[in-house]
Amino acid sequence: MTDITSTELKQRQSAGNAPTIIDVRETWENEEGRIEGSQNIPLGTLPDKLDELEALKDQEIVVHCKGGGRSASAKAFLVQHGFKNVRNLLGGFQGYQQA
Known part of the structure; x- marks a missing residue:
């Protein structure tokens, strides 16, 4: 699954x-x-x-951290454990605040 931008996430939240x-x-x-x-x-x-988190295995999950490094690790971990739709928030919380 491709990662997600702060702009896309904010648009989805607004909708x-x-x-x-x-x-x-x-x-x-x-x-x-x-x-x-x-x-x-x-x-x-x-x-x-x-x-x-088991009930979320087939649902879309967005993971984020401060800048994107830890959440990339979290995404890899979740995917390794059978989560099918995990996306990393590009730029992390810092990027989200600036978007």
Whole structure:
């Protein structure tokens, strides 16, 4: 699945068609600012949350971090565990704030 731009994500949110958004930044980073509707699952805890995410395996998921590095790892991890429609937010939270 191709990654997603901040502009596309914002357009989808405005249209009420937002995918599941997972913020893989640390909790303290999420507390400083977050994308509305996102859930915070720090990258290091993602393996422990797989069972909770099982119902999302066939749904579109957008993962993001601060700049895109950690979320690229999260995307690869989820895809490796059978998630079929995972997209990385290009530019991360920083890019989203600027879009």
